[in-house]
Amino acid sequence: MKNNNVIQVEGLTKMFGDFTAVNAITFEVKKGEIFGFLGANGAGKTTAMKMLIGISNPTSGKANVAGFDVFTHAEDIKKSIGYMSQKFALYDDLTVKENITFFGGIYGLSRKRIKEKSAILIEELGLEKVANKLVGALPLGWKQKLSFSVSMIHDPKIVFLDEPTGGVDPITRRQFWEMIYKAANQGTTVFVTTHYMDEAEYCDRVSIMVNGKIEALDTPKQLKAKFEVDNMNDVFLKLARG
Amino acid sequence: MKTILYIIQKEFKQIFRNKGMLPIIFVLPILQLVILSNAATFEVKNIKFGYIDNDHTSTSRALVEKFNASTYFNVLTDFPSEALASAAMLKGEVDVLLEIPNYFERDLQNEKHNALGVTINAIDGAAAGVENVYVSQIVQRFNQNLKVDLMQVSDQQIQPVKIETIPLFWYNETLNYKTFMVPGILVLLVTMITLFLSGMNIVREKEIGTLEQINVTPIKKSQFIIGKLFPFWVIGMGLLTIGLILAKVIFNVPMIGSLPLMYLYTSIYIFVVLGIGLFISNFTETQQQAMFIAWFFTVIFILMSGLFTPIESMPKWAQTITEFNPIKYFVEVMRMVMLKGSNINDILPQLIKTALYAFIMNGLAVWSYRKTN
Numbered sequence: 001m002k003n004n005n006v007i008q009v010e011g012l013t014k015m016f017g018d019f020t021a022v023n024a025i026t027f028e029v030k031k032g033e034i035f036g037f038l039g040a041n042g043a044g045k046t047t048a049m050k051m052l053i054g055i056s057n058p059t060s061g062k063a064n065v066a067g068f069d070v071f072t073h074a075e076d077i078k079k080s081i082g083y084m085s086q087k088f089a090l091y092d093d094l095t096v097k098e099n100i101t102f103f104g105g106i107y108g109l110s111r112k113r114i115k116e117k118s119a120i121l122i123e124e125l126g127l128e129k130v131a132n133k134l135v136g137a138l139p140l141g142w143k144q145k146l147s148f149s150v151s152m153i154h155d156p157k158i159v160f161l162d163e164p165t166g167g168v169d170p171i172t173r174r175q176f177w178e179m180i181y182k183a184a185n186q187g188t189t190v191f192v193t194t195h196y197m198d199e200a201e202y203c204d205r206v207s208i209m210v211n212g213k214i215e216a217l218d219t220p221k222q223l224k225a226k227f228e229v230d231n232m233n234d235v236f237l238k239l240a241r242g
Numbered sequence: 243m244k245t246i247l248y249i250i251q252k253e254f255k256q257i258f259r260n261k262g263m264l265p266i267i268f269v270l271p272i273l274q275l276v277i278l279s280n281a282a283t284f285e286v287k288n289i290k291f292g293y294i295d296n297d298h299t300s301t302s303r304a305l306v307e308k309f310n311a312s313t314y315f316n317v318l319t320d321f322p323s324e325a326l327a328s329a330a331m332l333k334g335e336v337d338v339l340l341e342i343p344n345y346f347e348r349d350l351q352n353e354k355h356n357a358l359g360v361t362i363n364a365i366d367g368a369a370a371g372v373e374n375v376y377v378s379q380i381v382q383r384f385n386q387n388l389k390v391d392l393m394q395v396s397d398q399q400i401q402p403v404k405i406e407t408i409p410l411f412w413y414n415e416t417l418n419y420k421t422f423m424v425p426g427i428l429v430l431l432v433t434m435i436t437l438f439l440s441g442m443n444i445v446r447e448k449e450i451g452t453l454e455q456i457n458v459t460p461i462k463k464s465q466f467i468i469g470k471l472f473p474f475w476v477i478g479m480g481l482l483t484i485g486l487i488l489a490k491v492i493f494n495v496p497m498i499g500s501l502p503l504m505y506l507y508t509s510i511y512i513f514v515v516l517g518i519g520l521f522i523s524n525f526t527e528t529q530q531q532a533m534f535i536a537w538f539f540t541v542i543f544i545l546m547s548g549l550f551t552p553i554e555s556m557p558k559w560a561q562t563i564t565e566f567n568p569i570k571y572f573v574e575v576m577r578m579v580m581l582k583g584s585n586i587n588d589i590l591p592q593l594i595k596t597a598l599y600a601f602i603m604n605g606l607a608v609w610s611y612r613k614t615n
Contacts, residue, residue, distance in 0.1 A: 055457045055614055074614055078460040089455035093256050105248030106461045 006031045006158055006189045007052065012061035014047050021047040023212035024061060029158075029205075034180060034190045036200050036220075039209030040240050045193045046086070046162055048209070052191070053083050053160055066157045079107075082151035082159040086166060086193075088143055090150060092136030096127055099135055100150060107154035121149045141172035148179060152188070159183065161192040165199065177202055197233040206232070208239050215239050245461060249469025253443075257473060267439070271431040271481055275488055279424045286372040291315040292336035294327055301347035308384050309340070314376050327361075337363050338373050350385075424495045425576040426549040428485040432508070433515050433569055434540055436478040440519030441536040442529045443470060444611075449528060457613045467608050471516045478512040479505070489580075499579035503586055507575050510597050514568045517603025524610040543569040571596050 007029035014022040022044045029035045039045045050056035052065050054074030063070040066080035090099045097118055104114035122131050125145050130138060135146065144164060152159055161180075165173045177199065184190050192203070200206050200220060207217040216223055216239055220232055227235045257263065291309055295302050309315045319336065321327035330336045341359030360377050364370035447453040456466065482505070489495040497504075519536065526532040545551070546560065547569040553561055564570050571592040578584035586593070 053458050055454060057614055075460055078458055081458070083455070083458040085451060085454055087451040087454075089451045091252070091256070091452060092450075093259050094252065098252070098255065102248055102252045103455075103459070106245050106456070106459050108245065108460070 004031050006066055008064045010062040012063050013059045015059045020212050025214045027207055027217055031189055032187050033204045034184050036203030036206035037193045038200055038206055043209040044212040045209055049160055049162055053081055054078055080157045082156040084147050084151040084161045084164055086163040090135050090147055095134055096131045103150050104153050117153055141168045144168055158189040163193055197236055200232040210239055245465045246469040250472050253473040271435055275427055278427045279420055286369045287314055289315045289373055290337045292319040292321055292327055293340040294321045295342045296344045297342050297346035299347035302342045305384050308380050331363055420493045421495050424489045424493045425580045426573050429572045429576050432478050432481050436474050436512055436515045437519045437536050440474045440516045441522045441532045444523035445526050445529055445532045463608055463611050474516055475512050482508050497580055498583035504579050510600055511572050513600035514603055517607045520607035543567050547573050549573050568599055
């Protein structure tokens with residue numbers, strides 16, 4: 001791709017019966033960017049994200065993710081992306097190592113590579129002591145970090161994070177964002193939704209969805225300038241209240 | 243292929259780690275086999291028997307004595323009047339009531355037409371039918387003996403030619419109900435456990451959210467389904483093995499036919515059940531829903547399988563429906579191979595139908611599984 005966009009969306013729409021959950025959104029995300037996807041609860045963020053990761057069929061519009069069309073090549077997209085849902089989705093009844101092995105395995109990594117990867121992941125996350133413990137017994141913050149690492153196990157081009165820091169303490173959130181920065185520095189594009197406006201400040205660019213539409217899209221700095229406020233919280237409040 | 247192995251490995255780990263599920267999978271079926279095989283019998287025993295003797299002769303007492311001697315009738319009550327007897331039947335104190343008329347002995351000796359009144363509580367129609375047969379047999383045997391006695395007394399030369407039927411019961415010579423029921427109940431257990439486990443499996447991953455995580459991976463639908471099915475297939479075969487051993491050790495049920503043939507058929511049969519289970523799983527959102535639908539089909543399949551009631555006595559339309567009942571074929575094959583020693587040619591129709599069924603159900607299961615909604 002000439003323009004270096006890894007996600008390109010044009011007029012993407014999702015209807016559930018009469019209800020328009022996502023209303024003709026248009027945006028693009030550049031390679032290596034940390035893209036913040038904000039919006040109030042029910043604004044349509046998760047629905048939009050599900051269309052981009054190929055588990056929900058769009059009603060109309062165009063979308064290209066990692067070079068593949070979401071309408072015709074959803075399965076090809078899945079090889080190049082990672083996804084961490086807002087609901088913890090590793091197996092509670094498997095150990096840390098077993099979860100890593102399982103997801104590495106279904107992404108088609110070789111046994112040797114899985115071994116290397118799990119050693120690196122466990123060391124980076126500082127989970128050596130609990131590597132053979134069931135994931136269900138870990139504190140939420142650890143689970144979330146593990147979940148993020150597992151979603152990155154196959155070195156995807158883009159990683160989609162749906163409210164990754166919900167319910168997590170400030171220290172762990174901090175560490176989480178360090179992980180996100182590290183991934184972005186290594187060239188992974190990060191597409192993240194969040195309700196924490198301080199986290200929005202960390203993003204390269206931010207879009208704000210209101211009632212299924214993207215109402216604003218720019219760098220945090222420019223958004224603040226445009227709305228004449230000094231933090232993202234006020235930008236969000238101005239937009240979401242209409 | 244490698245992907246499938248990772249799924250199988252994960253499923254086995256989860257199954258054997260689930261301390262609540264393991265006993266359900268292995269201990270409950272064994273208990274059921276032992277208990278149900280003893281309890282599910284068509285024999286009617288301990289019949290509560292009452293009589294009204296209006297004759298009061300040695301002959302009438304001899305007839306009552308015949309019932310007393312039978313192992314099937316155990317409580318004998320002598321009612322002075324019909325009204326009291328009827329009241330007792332209403333209260334459920336009596337199942338079968340025999341009324342011996344006045345002049346019973348005299349009429350019998352004069353070879354007059356003679357009628358005994360038999361009243362049977364027929365709320366349970368099947369039991370009533372069996373009781374009727376028992377009563378008729380006892381009365382007939384009694385009557386014959388009596389006639390022979392009388393003829394000797396009158397010193398007649400010509401002995402009437404007696405035609406007697408001597409029934410020969412093939413394949414289950416002793417009419418042992420356990421021999422008949424154990425293979426059938428084994429079928430039920432293998433079916434129920436594999437159906438419920440597979441029916442609840444994918445839907446469970448839907449509930450805990452891991453299915454979404456699987457759906458964003460590039461895994462192929464068929465890989466996922468095969469990986470999911472295989473562990474339950476192994477469990478089904480394991481249950482069959484345990485069941486066959488118990489049938490031999492506890493119930494001494496003969497295994498006349500070929501064991502490999504039994505395994506061959508079962509291995510195909512389990513795929514039918516697993517296919518149905520996964521199909522249910524794909525169309526439900528919660529484990530409760532899956533459970534209820536699986537239960538709905540199980541009840542119909544069991545009652546229309548010929549296990550408890552013969553298919554031959556069902557109405558035509560119901561017989562047509564049983565053609566779509568996998569349990570029917572399994573019960574047939576199990577009994578044919580175990581008790582009759584049928585070979586592969588004998589069970590070929592069932593084998594082909596089951597294989598076709600397995601193919602269709604699993605095709606539907608893979609087709610209806612959607613990675614993208």
